[in-house]
Amino acid sequence: SIRLSSHTVLDGCIVVTNSSVFECRPRVSPERLFLKLAVKNNDASVSESLGISIGLNLSNLFEIAADHLLVLNNTTQALCLYKLSKCSYVKRVSSLLKYKHYSTAMEVLQKVLGSSHIVLSTSDRKQLSNLALKCYIHEIYSCTDTPSQLIEPFRNFLLGSFTFDEKLALNLLAKFGFMELLLDFAKARGLVMEGLDLLQDYGRYDIPLVLLEDLISRGFHAHLLKAGEGSYLQCLSAEDLVKLLLVKPQLAIRNVAMLEPEVNSLSLESMLKLADVFDPSKPLMQGFLRRSNHHRQSITLQQSHVKI
Incomplete structure (x- = not known):
């Protein structure tokens, strides 16, 4: 039965006979009758007419009836009654x-x-x-x-x-492992760092290589290196690490220390690609070497001034 918090008590009538006096009232409250009509009839006008004539709280009663219909798996009629109740x-x-x-x-x-x-x-x-x-x-x-x-x-x-709520979205996507959707959303909203941190919090380090490559190609390499102190890159195989860093060759040059331990595990094809990037005759490597030499000279000069 449907639970009700209150009932309307109708006055009824008094019947006087030669032997007795009777007080007559309905056995069922108007609210109970209203709910019975609302639940069992597809036409809500019957229960609505009853409610209006007695002055019942139609909004509340239609809402209660709709809740009960959901228990009975009658969603179609329930939605009709919710509409009549004008609830949110x-x-x-x-x-x-x-x-x-x-x-x-x-x-x-x-x-x-x-x-x-x-x-x-x-x-x-x-x-x-x-x-x-x-x-x-x-x-x-x-x-x-x-x-x-x-x-x-x-x-x-x-x-x-x-x-x-953007934070709710990121948290749910990370929790249930929707990595591609999470990264697409994070890139669109400028929340890549937050997204990577949440994936790490849920122990999801297995981001597909294609998604990592996309992040780097879009300029988010610093985020990948920073998140979990580079833990996403550390979880990659040697071959995948090379593929990833070669998306932006300057990234491979800057992170040579990360590549050195993996050299013996690389295929000949990967070794040749790295050799091409680190070729000192290439403009990219020459620029890196010039900057490195300039940096070393600056440090040496500073140290010599300190000694003087």
């Missing part, structure tokens, strides 16, 4: 999630957040957007068929919406 979309989606109707909640969120005709307060839009984050991740993570169908809409939501 946050309440509707939260109730759907509470009773594990994730797919329906996702449909409602996409409809509401994607509509220009539905007016939402800033607070409600942010709450709904945060719920959408969780719904997308739940649906993709638990999908056994084709989660790829949800990946692209989720990517569009991440990159196109600015109303959800």
Whole structure:
């Protein structure tokens, strides 16, 4: 039975006979009758008419009836009653999630957040957007068929919406291992360092090489070297480390100390590529050598001044 916190007591009537006096009242409260009609009839006008005639709190009762219908897995009728109750979309989606109707909640969120005709307060839009984050991740993570169908809409939501909590998004993406989405989102919002740190916090060091190469090609090599004191690079095989550093040859030159221990493990092809980069006749290496010599000379000059 549906739990109610209060009931309306109707006056009823008094019946006087030759032998007795009777007080007649309904056995069922108006609220209980309202809920019975709302739950068992697809046409809500019957229960609505009863509520209006007695002066019941229609909004509250329609909401209670809708919650009960979710328990009975009747989401279609429940959504109709939520609409009649005029409760917030946050309440509707939260109730759907509470009773594990994730797919329906996702449909409602996409409809509401994607509509220009539905007016939402800033607070409600942010709450709904945060719920959408969780719904997308739940649906993709638990999908056994084709989660790829949800990946692209989720990517569009991440990159196109600015109303959800960015820290919440990063944390959820890192926690559930959505590395490509996390890095795409982090690059778009200037949160690459925060994203790499969170992946490290969750012990996710196995970032695919193609994603690391993309980071370096976009100028985020300093972030990779700084995150976890270079732990992401240390987890790579010798061959992958060379491939990664050669995305920007100057990066290989600056981090020669990282390459030296791996030389004996490299293939001939990788050795030839490194030899080409470190060729002292090439302009890139010549520039590096000039800067190194200038730096050493400056230090020597400073030391000589100190001795004097």
